[in-house]
Amino acid sequence: MEQYVQGEPIFLKLNSIPKQYPYLTEDISTDVIIVGGGVTGAILSYYFSENNIQNVILEKNRIAHESTSITTSLLQYELDENLKALTSVTSLENGVLAYKLGVKALKEIEKFINKYGNNCEYSLKDTLLYTSNKIEIKEMKQEYELRLKNGFDVEYIDESNNPFSFDLKAGVYGKNGGSQLDPFKYTHELIEISQSKCGKVFENSEVTKVNYFEEYVEVETCYGHKVKGNIVIVATGYNTKVFTDRNFGTKTTTFNIATKPVSEFNGWKNRVLIRDNNDPYNYLRTTDDNRIIIGGEDISFIPGIFNEKKAEEKYSILENKLKNMFPNIKDIEVQYKYCGAFASTKDNMGFLGKDPNNEKLWYCLGYGANGILFSILGGGMLSKLYLGEEDKNLNLFKVDRF
Numbered sequence: 001m002e003q004y005v006q007g008e009p010i011f012l013k014l015n016s017i018p019k020q021y022p023y024l025t026e027d028i029s030t031d032v033i034i035v036g037g038g039v040t041g042a043i044l045s046y047y048f049s050e051n052n053i054q055n056v057i058l059e060k061n062r063i064a065h066e067s068t069s070i071t072t073s074l075l076q077y078e079l080d081e082n083l084k085a086l087t088s089v090t091s092l093e094n095g096v097l098a099y100k101l102g103v104k105a106l107k108e109i110e111k112f113i114n115k116y117g118n119n120c121e122y123s124l125k126d127t128l129l130y131t132s133n134k135i136e137i138k139e140m141k142q143e144y145e146l147r148l149k150n151g152f153d154v155e156y157i158d159e160s161n162n163p164f165s166f167d168l169k170a171g172v173y174g175k176n177g178g179s180q181l182d183p184f185k186y187t188h189e190l191i192e193i194s195q196s197k198c199g200k201v202f203e204n205s206e207v208t209k210v211n212y213f214e215e216y217v218e219v220e221t222c223y224g225h226k227v228k229g230n231i232v233i234v235a236t237g238y239n240t241k242v243f244t245d246r247n248f249g250t251k252t253t254t255f256n257i258a259t260k261p262v263s264e265f266n267g268w269k270n271r272v273l274i275r276d277n278n279d280p281y282n283y284l285r286t287t288d289d290n291r292i293i294i295g296g297e298d299i300s301f302i303p304g305i306f307n308e309k310k311a312e313e314k315y316s317i318l319e320n321k322l323k324n325m326f327p328n329i330k331d332i333e334v335q336y337k338y339c340g341a342f343a344s345t346k347d348n349m350g351f352l353g354k355d356p357n358n359e360k361l362w363y364c365l366g367y368g369a370n371g372i373l374f375s376i377l378g379g380g381m382l383s384k385l386y387l388g389e390e391d392k393n394l395n396l397f398k399v400d401r402f
């Protein structure tokens, strides 16, 4: 079995499990079967429930224990690639549209928090994309101008007005360009809300087979019980084999370390979300309880093989990088180290929508660095699609677009 998460998942360490859910002990029927109980499955269940559509989540293990337990949860409208770089794989219009949809998804989270309260350590954040490399100054400036021209609230910074303690030759500072949250708390909260409406959840209920009929679709679970529905939505993250042979993305392993709470954030203006312009890039955030998470150093993901020594090397590189960036933060001490699979696509966008060959098989796969935001867009657009309203923006995320 492929293992996608290694080490000590920070969000499982920081949280206690608020609720355990039953496993499936009988055959049942619903409208929408959601397979996968990570943040994506929870988001889907929330949106379908808000639209009064009956739905059932089937999770093979425990809720939010896979990728969702380690996602850094940097929620930014920008994709892994800069707008300019995206034009090598898609049109500028599509790139700008994807960025704008990112802004829309950020607003959706804000709306959710305003409606249900902030129970998941959510906060709105400014963002920084920067380079310490002189030869990339022109690229940064171009990126800034392109975003400004397309209506994004950005500022250009360089060595002359660098408010950070690290070497910055040029950067794009995005005002309210992102947010952050605790993905474990967020997932459980979404599920609790769905359950109070028309969502149901079963843990330890792995889907092992799917059968399609003229009028309905049926999934079989590991203990033999079946769920019948009108459609099945694949929200299984990086593991889609039960449903399709399609190869959706290129998998890498990305590494993270998280510190103990630090006493100050000297040299880190506004505790913004940070991403550098390297390939692979490094990304950083802080937490509500004053920790720092830094990630990156990605390498190819090899199924079934985990190289402990390599992982330790990567964690050390991240620790040194962090200490070099913030020499004024004196009490940096690493507490958690972990890594996990991560899938990217050519245009950095996930897959949302119907299988081109099967009306009853739908996908919500938040691949790329904006996985959670794509899932939010998926929740909104797929629940409307189920009700007969097709959002033209779904075209950007089409399963067979390559």
Ligand SMILES: Cc1cc2nc3c(=O)[nH]c(=O)nc-3n(C[C@H](O)[C@H](O)[C@H](O)COP(=O)(O)OP(=O)(O)OC[C@H]3O[C@@H](n4cnc5c(N)ncnc54)[C@H](O)[C@@H]3O)c2cc1C
Pocket: 035, 036, 037, 038, 039, 040, 041, 058, 059, 060, 061, 062, 063, 064, 065, 066, 067, 068, 069, 070, 071, 072, 073, 074, 075, 205, 206, 207, 208, 235, 236, 237, 238, 239, 242, 254, 255, 256, 295, 339, 340, 341, 342, 365, 366, 368, 369, 370, 371, 372, 373
């Ligand atoms: C280190 C790291 C950092 C990341 N940082 C970010 C970030 O900053 N921002 C961002 O948006 N994204 C980030 N990502 C990507 C991120 O993890 C995803 O966006 C998000 O967590 C994916 O959630 P998910 O629910 O799609 O997947 P998962 O959390 O993996 O959930 C899928 C679930 O499906 C279940 N499942 C699989 N097969 C079956 C089956 N047959 N039957 C039943 N259940 C099944 C699994 O057990 C699992 O619980 C990061 C990823 C990693 C590894």
